[in-house]
Amino acid sequence: MQNLTEFPANETSHNRLSVIIKVCVVIPFFCIFLCLIAVMLHIFASHRQFLDTTRYILFANMLINDTLHLLSSVLLFLFVMGRVKFALVYCVPLMFFSINTFKNTALILATMSLERYVAIFYPLQRPAAWRSDRIWIIILSLWLISCISTIIYYSVGRINPALNILSTPVLCISGLVNSSPIQALLRAAVNILFFAVVAVVILFTYVRILLETRKLRQDKVSVSKAMHTVLLHGFQLLLSMLSMLAFTNPITETLIVLHANWLPEDITFFNYFCFILIPRFLSPLIYGFRDQSLRACIGKTFLCCSNKVKPSVRGKLQDNLLAS
Template sequence: MVINDAIQLTVTITLFVLSYILFKINVSFCCFFILVAVFTTRNTPVNLASMAIERYIAICEPLRYAQICTVRRTYMVIGLIWFMCVAPDITDLFVTLATESLRFFHQSVFCLRQNIFKDPILAHKRLAFDIIYFSCVFLVLVFTYLRILFAARALSTQKMSAQKARNTILLHGAQLAMCMLSYISPSVEVVLRFIFPGRVLEIRFANYLIVYILPRFLSPIIYGVRDKKFRKYLKMHLMSCRRGGTAQKVTPVDEGNF
């Protein structure tokens, strides 16, 4: 998840900066940036579903957890996730290669997905796959959340861990909802451009922050700040920064006490 989000943010930030500096870039480079951004963006909800299933197994099937969630199977799941996310969208490139002339790939365009993959059938295909992927992920999150909720009520010995897993899946749901903003963002951007015609760059920047940055901002909160040990050391370092970054000296009396 961290590697995927790092790649996604790096590529989208690079593309965003290039669009401001150069405005138009070569179609071949744009294809690369767009495809990598699409692959990693589609990866996020599928990663959320797989992690929710892992939490469900840990809470509801604790005796079989070590048998099911092995390192080898984890690598297999990661490979399956990438295949599921790459396969539908790589066909856009094949269709474009078949329908466009070689001259098209030497041109310079404003790097948007609809400017590269222009076939109307591809837009309908993307919409269908987006609905399928996000519907499946939503159902997985609801199922795992309900099962963990029932387990938390039934098993008092695992109540704290089950509640933590339930809260994690709730945050996954919030992250998924924010990722789904990418569906309505093009329509909202068109409306805002009509209302504020002179604020195109500001609208694009705000859209980028809300749709691409904020959902990834939840990951360090889910897996960092909520962890007790990490929170303890984070608080300690923040307190040391407030004091000017200087560590407190230990007196000889304290040394003797140690």
């Protein structure tokens, strides 16, 4: 997201060892995340019951969105760390994609909370839009809303007239595209509006489900699980809110700059790692491994992989014994 694209571009403070350490920290996290996502998407594709459930469809959409966001943000991270320069016409779409998927995460969290609300209060009379065969309409609407807001955000910006967007090589950072004060103000307003609406939705659904838990004398287990799920959505929303520089910079500057002599690029990397990478890394762990059905399928998948590996290893050992 924009956090990543604002790494300072000061060559005098550029430390080669620091860059190597940062890359060696980010890439393993990203690879582990891709492995987890690949396993879960394989489970969704190979088990029909998941594709027929609205909750799992929304969860799969969130996994795909987080994967696309991390892919774009890690690419931007590597370009900045490697001082790779290219034309602005290639930089803007990549930044647009990163910002768009970042905003879409908040919308998906709100939608998943509303799905739990609908499942609890309208179990037999679920609206048509929330059925598994119609949920794609809501998903496309979320992508459309985030795209329109990002297009408006970019349309009010002004690019430096000295830059040729087709040929001038530049370092892909946010300051080249959103340098105007009006655009910065619009970005802050849109971000606050997005997260305020999502926070109200999650708080509303959590309170309603909590009140419903006290009324029901039976099936309290399913209602309690839904309440905990909504609470986890709120926790992840808080992490997403902190990922915006408007929230993270004052915190990190107070806790780090006053107590340690950190460089600005190190503080920005700390924000990126803690508030962009880790929340996306926790998503499959929180929503995947806590679900009994998914957890059982994940266990079977890894068990099958281990059973496939063991015979091959055993065969190699037998060949070595025969050869000796």
